[in-house]
Amino acid sequence: MARAKEGEAEGLAVLAARQTAGRGSRGRSWESGAGNMALSVLLRPGVAAAQSGMFPLLAGVAVVEAIAEAAPDAKAMLKWPNDVLIEGAKCAGLLIDAAQAGNRVEWLVIGMGVNVAFAPVVAGRHVTSLVAHGARVTAPALADEVLARLAAALEAFQEYGADFVIQNWLRRAHPEGTEMVVKRGDAAVKGRFAGLTGMGELRLRVGERIEIFSTGEILLGWTEK
Secondary structure (H helix, E strand, O other): OHHHHOOOOOOOEEEEOOEEEEEOHHHOEEEEOOOOEEEEEEEOOOOEHHHOOHHHHHHHHHHHHHHHHHOOOOOEEEEOOOEEEEOOEEEEEEEEEEEEEOOEEEEEEEEEEEOOOOOOOOOOOOEOOOHHHOOOOOHHHHHHHHHHHHHHHHHHHHHHOHHHHHHHHHOOEOOOOOEEEEEEOOEEEEEEEEEEOOOOOEEEEEOOEEEEEOOOEEEOOOOOO
């Protein structure tokens, strides 16, 4: 982020061998030990700010595709907005920081973390690693695969637009009708997944109505451990 503010060109990618002062979602502290992937990428997409919701989706697709290549039997699945699960346990997450210039995205940094060699202890959550599912890949090798797939996803976004990104993400995510709970602060809303809006927001069917969420902590019914 500091390099972005200084004017660094698009395409800078930083892989941390260890991460001792990282930041997770909703301001949580985070550490990543040696052997896991902690990768950040700087982009300057120049798109309208309304399209910024596409980037967690296309980055998630890049990560889940790279994981599928490394551990083909793991059945990795995307969870809105920024997690990758294997059999209900978290194995990867994404976090995006961005800055606007007027109504356009000036820059954004996509942070991607994957439990490659081991699963850290996270209070109240079940987590897993790629090694636990038969993968024999190093963090640098996985990062190379993620970057290649991210580049392909960005090209597809530029050529085919947001709908292509959304459909690509949905093919790798929890199916429509999945029971879930959306938590925001002390409030929790229970419903069933009803797809995404054209800007990548969550559509939740609550009774006979559809509610829209642009952020929130998601629990997937009984499937997530």
